[in-house]
Amino acid sequence: xxxxxxxxATREAYGDAxxxxxxxxxxxVALDADLAGSxxxxxxxxxxxxxxxxxxxxxxxxxxxxxxxxxxxKIAYASTFAVFATGRAFDQVRQSIAQPRLPVRICASHxxxxxxxxxxxxxxxxxxxxxxxxxxxxxxxxxxxxxTYAAVLESYELPGPMYIRTGRPNVPFIYGEPPAxxxxxxxxxxxxxxxxxxxxGIMVSRTLEAAEELxxxxxxxxxxxxxxxxxxDVDTVAASLTKAGCAVTAEEHSVIGGLGDxxxxxxxxxxxxxxxxxxxxxxxxxxxxxxxxxxxxxxTARDLVVLAEQVLKSRK
Amino acid sequence: MVAEASSGHPGGSLSAxxxxxxxxxKVLKHRPDDPKWAGRDRFVLSKGHCAPVLYAALxxxxxxxxxxxxxxxxxxxxxxxxxxMHKTPGVEISSGSLGQGLSVSAGLSLGxxxxxxxxxxxxxxxxxxxxxxxxxEAAMAAAHYKLTNLTAIVDANGLQIDGFTKDVMNVEPLPxxxxxxxxxxxxxxxxxxGQIIDAxxxxxxxxxxxxIIARTVKGKGVSFMENNAGWHGKAxxxxxTRQALAELQxxxxxxxxxxxxx
Numbered sequence: 001x002x003x004x005x006x007x008x009a010t011r012e013a014y015g016d017a018x019x020x021x022x023x024x025x026x027x028x029v030a031l032d033a034d035l036a037g038s039x040x041x042x043x044x045x046x047x048x049x050x051x052x053x054x055x056x057x058x059x060x061x062x063x064x065x066x067x068x069x070x071x072x073x074k075i076a077y078a079s080t081f082a083v084f085a086t087g088r089a090f091d092q093v094r095q096s097i098a099q100p101r102l103p104v105r106i107c108a109s110h111x112x113x114x115x116x117x118x119x120x121x122x123x124x125x126x127x128x129x130x131x132x133x134x135x136x137x138x139x140x141x142x143x144x145x146x147x148t149y150a151a152v153l154e155s156y157e158l159p160g161p162m163y164i165r166t167g168r169p170n171v172p173f174i175y176g177e178p179p180a181x182x183x184x185x186x187x188x189x190x191x192x193x194x195x196x197x198x199x200x201g202i203m204v205s206r207t208l209e210a211a212e213e214l215x216x217x218x219x220x221x222x223x224x225x226x227x228x229x230x231x232x233d234v235d236t237v238a239a240s241l242t243k244a245g246c247a248v249t250a251e252e253h254s255v256i257g258g259l260g261d262x263x264x265x266x267x268x269x270x271x272x273x274x275x276x277x278x279x280x281x282x283x284x285x286x287x288x289x290x291x292x293x294x295x296x297x298x299x300t301a302r303d304l305v306v307l308a309e310q311v312l313k314s315r316k
Numbered sequence: 317m318v319a320e321a322s323s324g325h326p327g328g329s330l331s332a333x334x335x336x337x338x339x340x341x342k343v344l345k346h347r348p349d350d351p352k353w354a355g356r357d358r359f360v361l362s363k364g365h366c367a368p369v370l371y372a373a374l375x376x377x378x379x380x381x382x383x384x385x386x387x388x389x390x391x392x393x394x395x396x397x398x399x400x401m402h403k404t405p406g407v408e409i410s411s412g413s414l415g416q417g418l419s420v421s422a423g424l425s426l427g428x429x430x431x432x433x434x435x436x437x438x439x440x441x442x443x444x445x446x447x448x449x450x451x452x453e454a455a456m457a458a459a460h461y462k463l464t465n466l467t468a469i470v471d472a473n474g475l476q477i478d479g480f481t482k483d484v485m486n487v488e489p490l491p492x493x494x495x496x497x498x499x500x501x502x503x504x505x506x507x508x509x510g511q512i513i514d515a516x517x518x519x520x521x522x523x524x525x526x527x528i529i530a531r532t533v534k535g536k537g538v539s540f541m542e543n544n545a546g547w548h549g550k551a552x553x554x555x556x557t558r559q560a561l562a563e564l565q566x567x568x569x570x571x572x573x574x575x576x577x578x
Contacts, residue, residue, distance in 0.1 A: 029430070053426065053461075061419045061453035068423020071401070071409060072431065076423075092450075095413040096420055100401055 007170035010148040010201075011109040014166050015040025017152035018077055018107070022048045025156060029069050030077040031055060033062045038168075039079035039109040059084045063092035063104070070102040075156055081115075082108035082124035082165055086131055093161075098134040101160045106131075107152065111141070111165040112252030113280065113297060114202060114290035123285035129257020131163040132230045138162040139230040140182065141251075141259075143204035146175040147182070147227060154181040165201065167252075169290050172205040174225065185228020186236035192222035195308050196240040196247040200226050200259050203250040203278075209301035210250075214308060221308065232262045238270045246274040246315055248308045252299060255279035276311040278304055317368045319557040321389035324397070326560075327547040329369040331473035331506070331532040332440060338512040339438060340373040348378035351405045357435045358408045358424060362417020363442040363471065364398040365549070371395050371404070379406035415448025417441065418468055422458045425466040425525075436520055438467045444476030446487045452497065458525040459498030467519040468494070468527045471506060473534035475545045494527035506530030537564045 021028045022044050031053045036042035045052035055062045059080050066076040078085070085108035086093070097104045108127060115123045131139045140155075140162060142148040148166055155162055174189065189204070190211055199207035204225045211221040222240055226232065241247055247267075249260040260277030267273045280297055294300055318324035339359055340346075347353040361370045368388060375382045380394070387393035394403040398412030409424070411417050421439040428435055441451065458466050470490055478484050487493075495501045500522045504511040512530065519526035534548070535541025538560040541552075552560055 029427075051430065055453075055457055058450075058453040058457070060416075060450045061422075061457055064416050064419030064450070064454070065423035065426065065457065068409070068420040068425070069427045070423075071420070072424050072427025074427050074430070091413055092416060092419075096410065096416050100410040 005173040007172045008145040009168060009170050010142055010145060010166035011040045011168065013145040013148035014079070014107050014109065014152055014164070015043040017149045018044045019047055021153065021156055022051065025075070027074050028077065028156065029053070029074045031062050031066050031079070033057055033059045033080040033084070035080050038081070039107070041077065041079040059089040060092045063089040064096050066104045067096040067100070067102050070104050076104045077107055078104055079107045079109065081110040081122060082127040083110070083122055086124065086127040090130060094134055097161045098136050101136050103160065105155045105162045105164060107164045107166065109166045110168045111201065112167060113285045113293045113299070114167055114169045114252065116168065116290045116293065117287050119287035120284040125254045125280045125285060126257060127165060128229060128253045128259070129261070132257060132262065136160050137230065138228065140164045140185070140228055141200040142166070142227050143201060143225050144171055144174040146173060146178040150178040150180070151182055151227065153178070167202055169202070171202050174204055182227050184233035184236065185226065186233035187225040187227065188222065188236065188240065189225050190221070190223040192220040192244070194220045194244060195312055196222045196224060196244045197250065197304065197308065198224045198226050198237070198247060198259060198263050199250040200229060202252050203299065206299070206301045207250050207304060210304035210308065213301065213305050219308070219312065226259055229259055229262050232266060234266050234270065237263055237266045241267055241273045242271045246311050248276045248278055248304060248311055250278040250299070250304055253279055254282060256282055274311055274315055276307040278307050317372070317385050317388045318551045319554070320386040322551050323389060324368055324551055325365040325549045326368070326552065327475065327534040327541055327544070328363060328442060328471065328473065329366045330536045330538060330541065331534045332363070332366050332471045333369050333536065334507045334509060335440065335469055335471060335512055335530055336369045336373045338509055338516065340377050342513050343516045344438070345435070346377070348406065351379060355434055358437045360409050360417050360421045360424070360437060360439040361399055361411055362421070362439050363414065363445050364411030364417070367395070367397065367399050370399060370407070374404070374406040377406070380404070414442070414445040415450040418451055418454035418458070421466060422454050422461070422463060425458070425463040426461060429463070429465060436465050436467065438469060438516065440469045440471060443470055443472040443474065443487055443490060444481050446470065446490065447485050455494060455497040455499065462524045464522055464524060466525040467516065468525065470527065470529045471532050472529055473532045475534040475543065475548065477545065477548045479545050490529045491527070494529070498524060500524065500526040501529065502526065503529045504531070506532035507536060539563060
C-alpha cells in the first residue's frame, strides 16, 4: 500500500539527491538547458556554481558538453524535459554518450502526459522507447520520491550511461524511506496468483489501488514495480508471469516501446502469456489538468481494473 | 589505406594532412607510450570521416603499429570507419556524426579546467561541417565560458559531398562569424607549415577560445583529386592509387614526420 506521506514530485527527489551527490563527490557536475528551476537541477547549481553549467536553450550542445565532461573524468548529470532530452538531442545521446559508454546521467523531468497544460509539444510519450533502443543505455523510471532519491544516489556508482525519468506532479509515496538502491529494478509490492500487474512511474500507486479493487472482486493480483526498464529483470518478470499466466502493464508512455513491450518481450521469449497493455495508445497528448488527462487517456486505476478483467476473461 | 579499404574519405583527409602533421609532430604535448598521460594536449577530430589522416598520424607517432593502417575499415581491425575512443589508442573522442565535436571539446576543456590540468584542446572541424547548427551552439558556449584552453581549426577546403560549400550552403565568412561569437580568430594558409605552427602556438594564449580558419585544398597533393568534390568519399582504383602515392611521395621530404612548407 502507498505510504501515508504528503505526495511529492519525483523531480524534487532528483534535485535533492543531486545536491547530496554534489556534497559527497567532487567529480559530480550538472548541466541544464534553461529549465533548472523546473527540473530541480538548480539546487545543485546554487550550491556548486563552479560545477554547474546552464548552457541555455541548446539541448544538443548540453548533451555533448556533458559527454566531454564525462571524458575528462566527471560524472555528468544533464537535465531538461524528457521530450527534449530524448527527442531534440537523440543523435547526440546516441553518438557521443551511448556508443562511447560515457557516465552521463540523463535525468529528464516532465515525462508523460502529467506535464498537463503545456500540451503535446511538452508531453513525452516516446522517451522510454527511444532510450531503450540505445545499446548500453540503462533506463530507469522510479515510482515515487524516495525511489527516485535512491536511484539518483545509486547512479553515481554505476558504470555507463543512464536515463532517469522523473515527473512534474506530486505522486503518492510507495516507499517509506529511500531504499538502499534499486537492485535489479523489479520490486514485487504485493503478491498474487491470478494476474500480474507490472507498472512503472506514476502508474505504480494507481496499480496498487487497482489491485485492492480487484481483491474485492475475488481476483488475486500481483503488483510489480518495474523501476529499471532496461536491462529488465527477466527472472522476476518471468517468475511472476509463469505463476499467473497473464498480466497487465501500466505506464504513462506509449504502448509502443515502453514497459508493455519490455514485459511482452520477456513473455515471448520465456513464458508466453496473455498481456494487456495500459498506456497511451499511439497518439500524442493534449492540454488539460493532469488528472483530466489521465481520465481521458484511460490511465486510471479503474481503467486498469477493466483491462485486467478483460484479460482474465479472454483466457477462459 | 583508403584504397586497401575500398572505401573512405581521401579528399578531406588530404586537405587536413598538413594541419594534423603539424599538430602531432610539432605542437601537441603528448606521450604515445602513455596515451592517457594527464598532462597531455588533446586532439579532437570532429570531422570524423577524415579518420585516415588521424590514424596515419597516430601510427607514425607510435600509438600503434604502422602495419595496422592497411586494415582500416576491415572486420576485427581497431581502425573503424570513424574514430572510436575505446578501440584505437590515442583517439580522444568517438566522432563521426558531424557537428558534435566542438561541443564535446568544450566539455572536455571545462573538465580539464576544473581539474587544473595544463593541456590544451585542439579540435579540427570542416567548413561544410559548420553548416550544422550545433557548431554555433558550441561556439557560443565556448566564448561564454571563456575557454582559453580550446582551439578550433576549420579545415576550410571549400567542398563537401554535393559540391562547393558556397553553392550547397554558404558558410562564409567564417572568420567574421567566429569573431562575432566572441572568439579570437586567425586566418591562415592551411598548407603552410610555418603559418600553421605559429597559429596553433599563438592560440594557446588569450582571453577565450581561438578559431583558426585554415584555407586548404581538398585532395591536396594528388592532382586528380584536388578541388574535386567527387573525391570526398571514394576510394581510388589501383592505378589511381599508384599515381596518387607517386605524387605524394614526390612532395615528401625524407625523415620521420619532418614536414616542410608546400
